[in-house]
Amino acid sequence: MLRVGVAGARGYTGEELVKILIKHPEVRLTYLAATLEKATAFDELFPKFRGRLDLKCENFSVDKAAEKCDLLFLALPHTVSMDFVPKLIKKGKKVIDLSADYRLKNFGIYKQWYHKAHKDKKNLKSSVYGLPELYRQKIKKASLIANPGCYPTAAILGALPILIAGLCEKDGLIIDAKSGVSGAGKKVALGYIYPEVNENFKGYKFNVHQHSPEINQELSKVSSSRVNVVFCPHLLPVNRGIFETIYVRLNKALDLAKAVDIYKKFYKDEPFVRVKNAGVLPELKDVVGTNFCDIGLVCDKDRKLLIVISVIDNLLKGASGQAVQNMNIMCGFGERTALL
Numbered sequence: 001m002l003r004v005g006v007a008g009a010r011g012y013t014g015e016e017l018v019k020i021l022i023k024h025p026e027v028r029l030t031y032l033a034a035t036l037e038k039a040t041a042f043d044e045l046f047p048k049f050r051g052r053l054d055l056k057c058e059n060f061s062v063d064k065a066a067e068k069c070d071l072l073f074l075a076l077p078h079t080v081s082m083d084f085v086p087k088l089i090k091k092g093k094k095v096i097d098l099s100a101d102y103r104l105k106n107f108g109i110y111k112q113w114y115h116k117a118h119k120d121k122k123n124l125k126s127s128v129y130g131l132p133e134l135y136r137q138k139i140k141k142a143s144l145i146a147n148p149g150c151y152p153t154a155a156i157l158g159a160l161p162i163l164i165a166g167l168c169e170k171d172g173l174i175i176d177a178k179s180g181v182s183g184a185g186k187k188v189a190l191g192y193i194y195p196e197v198n199e200n201f202k203g204y205k206f207n208v209h210q211h212s213p214e215i216n217q218e219l220s221k222v223s224s225s226r227v228n229v230v231f232c233p234h235l236l237p238v239n240r241g242i243f244e245t246i247y248v249r250l251n252k253a254l255d256l257a258k259a260v261d262i263y264k265k266f267y268k269d270e271p272f273v274r275v276k277n278a279g280v281l282p283e284l285k286d287v288v289g290t291n292f293c294d295i296g297l298v299c300d301k302d303r304k305l306l307i308v309i310s311v312i313d314n315l316l317k318g319a320s321g322q323a324v325q326n327m328n329i330m331c332g333f334g335e336r337t338a339l340l
């Protein structure tokens with residue numbers, strides 16, 4: 001049995017990790033941590049786990065984590081993970097970091113978007129971006145996974161097939177993205193409290209959201225030239241789920257049947273990406289609570305425009321589900337194990 005731990009277990013993605021890991025047949029949860037003055041039974045923090053998990057959640061200690069675990073999930077805020085990763089890697093542990101600390105390969109760009117200099121350039125170099133649909137072979141051999149962001153997961157999976165087919169204008173990608181409120185974590189800020197979000201719908205950080213450089217980095221890597229997306233996020237008055245509408249300018253006319261065929265062929269062996277038939281669009285309720293990304297397409301042949309709809313659960317395929325998918329690949333377990 002692989003011994004696994006979660007740092008940040010009291011947060012939204014940490015809680016989802018615990019839910020998945022307690023039903024995973026190949027692992028044993030041995031360590032849970034957050035910022036706590038006193039170690040507290042996890043089922044006291046989350047009564048839903050009573051009778052399912054007998055483990056305390058304690059103040060995070062990197063030494064204790066290394067002693068108790070073979071693999072650690074870091075569900076910590078960005079700029080925090082990089083304080084702990086070097087020690088864990090040095091001790092031969094596998095690490096899956098859910099924060100942004102190891103996603104952007106250019107540390108100048110990291111500093112520009114996260115307002116702090118990167119402290120661990122060595123491990124940044126060897127970290128693998130944990131999107132299995134792109135990097136499965138590298139993930140198999142990795143010690144450190146930079147688990148992708150929620151918005152970037154939906155955006156990259158939505159844009160990949162048409163970009164790789166060489167059919168789209170690289171500068172013409174517009175991503176209109178909407179996320180449920182859990183995407184912002186448990187922080188209490190005015191804009192995220194119930195009366196501000198309920199019965200409301202608003203945009204934020206248009207073209208200045210920290211996920212833009214991550215999307216650009218990954219889409220540029222698979223294209224022959226630089227991709228620079230227009231990225232417009234919005235806050236949906238729901239707890240969880242991401243719905244992205246991606247407008248793609250095509251470099252030649254394409255009909256819907258052909259576009260669907262390109263997407264279906266591209267994802268035919270992927271266990272967690274489902275492409276809808278022509279005329280059917282994805283909905284949040286079909287992916288929330290699952291690790292799936294559902295993709296649907298609309299084509300305007302005369303205008304040479306493809307519209308891609310990509311939907312995920314931000315806490316699962318956008319975070320903890322994908323993190324477990326990565327662990328399954330790294331450790332040679334069945335890729336779908338414990339994931340719906």
Ligand SMILES: NC(=O)c1ccc[n+]([C@@H]2O[C@H](COP(=O)([O-])OP(=O)(O)OC[C@H]3O[C@@H](n4cnc5c(N)ncnc54)[C@H](OP(=O)(O)O)[C@@H]3O)[C@@H](O)[C@H]2O)c1
Binds near residue numbers: 009060183319
């Ligand atoms: N929410 C999403 O949809 C989503 C999706 C993809 C990626 N992510 C990323 O995943 C990470 C976690 O997100 P989240 O939404 O779960 O955040 P969250 O709900 O705010 O939880 C963060 C957790 O980290 C703990 N923590 C903070 N500083 C710490 C420190 N110095 N040492 C130890 N523990 C510390 C907190 O402890 P306390 O509970 O004691 O305060 C809390 O348990 C973030 O980097 C986020 O960007 C989130």
